[in-house]
Amino acid sequence: MTFRIMNYTTKITATLKKTGAILSILLFLSSGSLFAQDSSQWVIDADNQRKFDYYFYDALNAKAQGNYAEALNLFQHCHALDSTNASVLSEMSGFYNVLQEKNKAIYYLRKAVEIDPDNYYYNMMLASLSSELDQKDEAIDIYNKMLKAHPDKIDIFMSLAEAYNNKGELEKAIGVLDELEQNVGVREAITLNKFRLYSMLNQKDKAFEEIEAIIKKTPDNLGYILLLGDLYMQDGQLDKSLEQFKKVEAIDPDYPALVLSMVNYYEKTGKPELALEEINRALVSPMLEIDVKLQLLTRYITMLQSNETDTKIANPLFTTLFDQHPNNAQLNLLYGSVLMVQENETEAMKQFEIYAKAEPTNPAGWEQMLRIALPDSLDKVVDITQEALKHIPNAYQFYFYLGGAKYQQEKYAEALVVFEEGLEVIGDENPPVKSDFYAQVGDLNYHLGNKEVAYENYEKALKLNPQN
Template sequence: MVALLSLSQTDRLKPVKAGFATWHIGALSALLLLSSCGSSSQKTTQRVPEPSVAAVVNRLSPDQQQKYDYFFLEATRQKSKGSFDVAFELYQHCLDIDPNAASSLSEISQYYFYLKQPEKGLACMEKAVQNAPDNYWYHQTLASLYQQQGNTQKAIEAFERMSNQFPERQDPLMALIDLYNQTKDYPKVIQTLDRFEKINGKNEQISMEKFRIYLLMDDHKKAFNEIESLANEYPNDMRYLCVLGDVYLNNGKPKEAYATYQKVLSIEPGNPQVQVSLAGYYEQTGQTKLYEQQIDSVLLNKKVDNEIKVDIMRQMIVNSQQGGKDSTRIIPLFQRMMEGEQEDTQIPMLYVQYLLAKGMEKESVPVLKQIIELTPENVPARLQLLSYSIKKNDYEEAIKICEPALEVTPEAIEFYFYLGLSYYQAERVDDALAVFKKGLTHVTSTSDKKMVSDFYSMMGDIYHTKEQNNMAFAAYDSALVYNPENNGALNNYAYFLSVEKTNLDKAEEMSYRTIKAEPNNDTFLDTYAWILFIKGKYSEAKIYIEDAMKKGGDKSDVVTEHCGDILYMAGSKDEALKYWIKASEMGSKSKTLKKKIEQKKYIAE
């Protein structure tokens, strides 16, 4: 602990900033973690040394030591505040007091690297290691600097010294393995792996790495001996025997591989790992029928991890597509796998993806339902199931899908929207409005703005059916705030304004935007024509209503009646009567249509 200073002492020891401005270090905030000096390819873990006053020999008088302690701690405080220019000056002042102080040398080294003076930075770090030889973190930082600068030989020497001086540390050995691999010094890699193995014991990762290195050295005997010794080290663990068999198989020794697999089966007949390995053996040796039988056995084996099964099925799908084969083998396999109880959704989800890719949407429905039973919170699966119901216009089914979703995934606003839409289609208008309002309470800054706009647009439609026009227009305004290009909201807003014969200029401007965006939309063309009609622009209205009729409006009794109204006011009275009669035959519920036909003239509602 640093001794407390008297008031007179602290006054006397206040740092002075004179002369430091020439360094221009103001942007040092990105620096000053020792890990920034390490190599990105190195596996060792960087760590900032604890602030301390380290020295091999105490060369300072008590008064000097007290000054050093004060300035060092003040520098550390300034650094933590982000005042890096002040901290740099204080570390320099520390070195004026004690040029050999490893703590300040280590700290100021970082500044020199930031100032693009790597020679000074490296010299300071080397001196810090020299003066504090027992500090592991100084050694590690120096070794990392050598590695970062591409001085591989010095980095190797530094990590070798660390591995000898700090034998309980594994990081230096891991760094050496990487460095010797980079320099292709394979005997040294083996030597270092042996040292690592003495600390950690024999394991699969080390043995496989030694196997790889021995192969690079063209020493196949030692390579296979390494894996064999691993299997012998753990005779009761069949996993290592399977690894040995796989190594034989993948390196041109199929007979030895098969014998090893049979040995596993003689000890553990139901071992799932060897079942998978045997499938690979049959495939590699061209025994197609046995391979298919073995794959079936693996896929139906409950002991085999689903991740392995999914990988196998994905590869089979790829092979099937590349070979131009149909799904006669893939789908029955999926069906048989689905017969058993599923532990997770990996296989069902892959099955659904395959069915959808094949255009078999209907067949995917029972699988999707099974997925939702397993994981009710599975939003993608529920949305996929919902999309099928919406496409069929089965809104009752959509309601059944959406209602539980609000309980298990209340943050997913999509389900509020589609539930509200389904209620609306089922003429449950009040329920729809309530759901839309509830959904809006879950909107956040990250919510899809277009969907939020659609919420308000639907609410506008509902308010209008309830003859609450002010509420409807406010909802449309909100919809256009979230998405100014919401053409549905623009069209309905414009049309209802025209019906109310209010704000017609605004209505015309909004409607025009929709036909510019979708010039072939008969509904939008009809709205624009009708607004022009209400404004008395009959010739223009005639152009757009005729276009609407050509684009599909002739299938709508409303558009057809509008066509008659506009033609009448544009002077084509006989043609208007024909369209009124046609609209009546189409089942129009217009209050004035019958009078128009009887009196053969336009009558406003």
């Protein structure tokens, strides 16, 4: 079963569509005194201005509280009262953009810019939306206009360069970045973008000259030397890449990022045994941060599996890491996963229990414990899911596992309660999951003799997912 988490955009979209946010004709019929608003001389009268202010601040308040459908309704009412207000036009554009009604979004945003042509944010939003809708020339024109008005804003330079890049005018993009570099000096973001553009033009010498220039400016920055080596390696120039790595090693042999670069180099040159040695050496070093070690350790395990090497040789490394970092729960989660590969479920369960205790609101630990408990230990499944729901009451997957366990234990009434509680926390954005819950509620009602209720729930399940 696939479980999906609704993001911010989905939440707004679902709320707006559910409520039905379009008022159109009703607003025009109910708005008191309305006038033809094509004229730039049009001015809202005092009575309607009071209404406008009331609705506008109510709309902002509704938006801040997450009541998006109400907010859009109120902004539409404001627009009916005064269609020349740029703030309202911009707000409406934002809502239509979220609703994926892009043509309406750009229409209202263009109107906002027409009314307030010097507004920085309206113009930048319009340029971004124009780029998204493949209106490349419009985006470029806007960025050029804004650059004349705000020659000190780095983000306009970067956006204009990207707009030229999107249009395929790479030389113009480089020209914009050159101008920016003259204004602010050599900077990593500019250099990397110029490297990318020169590479796309197949001008490799100029591309690498850009990286060498930033190294020349900051010779003590080992990260840039390492970056040059990584880029040489990506380009297949392995001798030059190793030369840069050796420079870093001579200055600081314990430089954390050097390990990853050397591992990549050894893999690229067909020397996996040296890559493993490099990782092994780094993992026991007290100089590296735990986050880097976890990244290396994951890479190490993957390489062992790829080479069909027994992963048990990694177990002593975990012992060392637990001594060095006794309170890092991510180590327990990773070690538990490795023990599962080794089919040592008893020890794996211990590691997942430690992780779940340390990170009770992260479902990963509980889910790994369920992998071990299912399908043989229903009592254990009940214990795990009940404990998980104490900490993550909105994690509907645990309702499904708990209800399923009680169902198999033939505790039909208890299972029914669990599935009904689960239905209350599942959003409308998950129809296949909700369908499965309705199907289980139907089955349980059937077992309990409530056939009419059972059939009602079967219909709900099929309506959400005809393939159920």
